[in-house]
Amino acid sequence: xATFINEPSRTFNEYLLIPGYSSAxxxxxxxxxxxxxxxxxxxxxSSITMNIPMVSAIMQAVSNDTLAVxxxxxxxxxxxxxxxxxxxxxxxxxxxxAYKAGFVQSDSNLSINSTLKDVIALKNKTGHTxxxxxxxxxxxxxxxxxxxxxDYRLSRMTEDTKxxxxxTPFEKLVYGKEGITxxxxxxxxxxxxxxxxxxxxxxxxxxxxxxxxDYDNHKEYKDELLDSSKRYVVGAGINxxxxxxxxxxxxxxxxxxxxxxSSEGFSExxxxxxxxxxxxxxxxVKVGAGNVVDAEGFRFLADAGADFVKVGIGGxxxxxxxxxxxxxxxxxxxxxxxxxxxxxxxxQTGVYIPVCSDGGxxxxxxxxxxxAMGADFVMLGRYFARFDESPSDKVSISGTYYKEYWxxxxxxxxxxxxxxxxxxxxxxxxxxxxxxxPYAGALKDNVAITLSKIRSTMCNCGSLNLNDxxxxxxxxxxxxxxxxxxxxxxxxxKDSSLTRV
Ligand code: IMP
Numbered sequence: 001x002a003t004f005i006n007e008p009s010r011t012f013n014e015y016l017l018i019p020g021y022s023s024a025x026x027x028x029x030x031x032x033x034x035x036x037x038x039x040x041x042x043x044x045x046s047s048i049t050m051n052i053p054m055v056s057a058i059m060q061a062v063s064n065d066t067l068a069v070x071x072x073x074x075x076x077x078x079x080x081x082x083x084x085x086x087x088x089x090x091x092x093x094x095x096x097x098a099y100k101a102g103f104v105q106s107d108s109n110l111s112i113n114s115t116l117k118d119v120i121a122l123k124n125k126t127g128h129t130x131x132x133x134x135x136x137x138x139x140x141x142x143x144x145x146x147x148x149x150x151d152y153r154l155s156r157m158t159e160d161t162k163x164x165x166x167x168t169p170f171e172k173l174v175y176g177k178e179g180i181t182x183x184x185x186x187x188x189x190x191x192x193x194x195x196x197x198x199x200x201x202x203x204x205x206x207x208x209x210x211x212x213x214d215y216d217n218h219k220e221y222k223d224e225l226l227d228s229s230k231r232y233v234v235g236a237g238i239n240x241x242x243x244x245x246x247x248x249x250x251x252x253x254x255x256x257x258x259x260x261x262s263s264e265g266f267s268e269x270x271x272x273x274x275x276x277x278x279x280x281x282x283x284x285v286k287v288g289a290g291n292v293v294d295a296e297g298f299r300f301l302a303d304a305g306a307d308f309v310k311v312g313i314g315g316x317x318x319x320x321x322x323x324x325x326x327x328x329x330x331x332x333x334x335x336x337x338x339x340x341x342x343x344x345x346x347x348q349t350g351v352y353i354p355v356c357s358d359g360g361x362x363x364x365x366x367x368x369x370x371x372a373m374g375a376d377f378v379m380l381g382r383y384f385a386r387f388d389e390s391p392s393d394k395v396s397i398s399g400t401y402y403k404e405y406w407x408x409x410x411x412x413x414x415x416x417x418x419x420x421x422x423x424x425x426x427x428x429x430x431x432x433x434x435x436x437x438p439y440a441g442a443l444k445d446n447v448a449i450t451l452s453k454i455r456s457t458m459c460n461c462g463s464l465n466l467n468d469x470x471x472x473x474x475x476x477x478x479x480x481x482x483x484x485x486x487x488x489x490x491x492x493x494k495d496s497s498l499t500r501v
Pocket of ligand 1: 057058059263312314315316317318319320321358359360361379380381382383406407408409410431432433
């Protein structure tokens with residue numbers, strides 16, 4: 001006879017937090033959201049501690065290097081999507097690691113044989129007024145001069161005038177040497193009243209520009225997540241098929257942490273993949289695994305060597321796994337059970353394995369609930385897909401902006417490795433949809449609001465850090481009727497369709 005669990009599994013929406021005693025020091029400014037990303041032994045610290053409990057989903061529509069930089073600036077970690085070639089995934093990791101706030105690779109470059117006509121065409125294309133004239137016209141060759149809009153007048157020059165006749169030649173340029181700090185570069189910009197400062201490598205090649213207009217953005221991000229060489233921390237997705245090639249390429253590119261991306265983690269494939277990585281790299285390479293939804297699944301991955309365990313099947317916003325395959329579990333119940341097992345495992349072995357609640361976050365307060373239930377951090381897809389920094393297109397539909405967002409199990413993503421159970425390399429049916437999500441602007445602004453809500457709720461519950469919150473939070477199940485009561489009710493909300501006379 002099969003095993004039956006007759007208690008219904010629950011979602012986040014079925015729970016609320018009950019406030020606890022808040023002392024006078026319980027103010028949002030005093031709340032720390034630091035949380036471990038990878039496993040650690042009792043009495044030690046995780047080798048990667050995030051400053052906020054948020055990571056981005058391993059999805060084509062979510063996590064590229066642009067989003068990775070934006071999220072690391074806020075203190076979280078992006079997992080670059082794995083459903084692309086090994087080379088392009090490694091390149092995204094490399095670009096994130098190479099990113100230096102305020103140091104920009106030149107995107108407007110011409111060779112010395114170019115003319116004023118080329119300068120104007122480039123300016124129209126990029127919208128940028130500073131053009132680097134380099135030996136071979138690329139962004140990284142020897143810098144010969146710079147053209148800005150102050151160097152030419154269309155009324156006084158013909159379009160075929162060579163750039164060499166009106167550029168500021170290298171000998172007359174003020175420049176910084178590669179290795180200069182951002183604050184030194186800013187001093188040069190201000191002292192010499194420049195708009196752009198070229199940064200030159202030891203062998204005379206153009207490395208970056210630092211622009212005066214970006215000055216405000218250069219101010220430090222107080223929560224930014226950096227490695228020991230002051231580069232942004234970034235993660236990357238892997239699969240259980242090509243890990244022998246993909247893992248070395250990602251490690252070489254500088255990935256700080258990897259994660260096996262799979263819809264179902266309680267499988268021999270994950271054990272083999274984790275075993276191979278730990279055998280080759282020991283504890284030097286950190287790798288998360290998942291997804292599981294119960295204690296047994298957690299134990300299996302913990303024993304197989306996972307550095308964190310990801311929880312969630314069927315709760316993702318673009319997910320149709322439950323209706324196509326009939327597998328899954330309410331996200332709240334899954335998180336609660338797995339976190340209990342994590343605590344038991346910690347007591348027994350002295351090893352703490354962080355738990356990530358993946359998918360199904362609809363409202364900001366669901367993140368707070370996941371943390372109260374014991375999750376160390378949450379992974380979000382829909383949430384991040386809405387922002388400027390995600391890789392998908394922004395489209396206008398009936399005057400409202402949306403971003404495209406599609407599941408890794410959709411025909412569009414064709415990420416068959418994620419659903420791989422051995423056998424043919426194909427996706428015989430879909431487990432995800434292609435969709436739109438309302439465009440929401442910059443990541444920074446949205447994350448700030450989300451975090452302020454989490455901090456505020458933690459204060460209401462009397463907790464100043466996530467460890468205390470996990471231990472002290474009091475949660476209550478709510479009835480279907482009280483869920484209705486949970487948002488505005490029995491009033492007519494004011495909106496533009498109502499005309500008062
Ligand atoms: P969201 O934050 O609710 O949008 O969920 C994102 C999560 O959904 C991801 O981190 C994955 O675990 C999961 N996911 C991504 N693509 C698919 C899919 O096509 N089908 C089912 N689950 C998916």
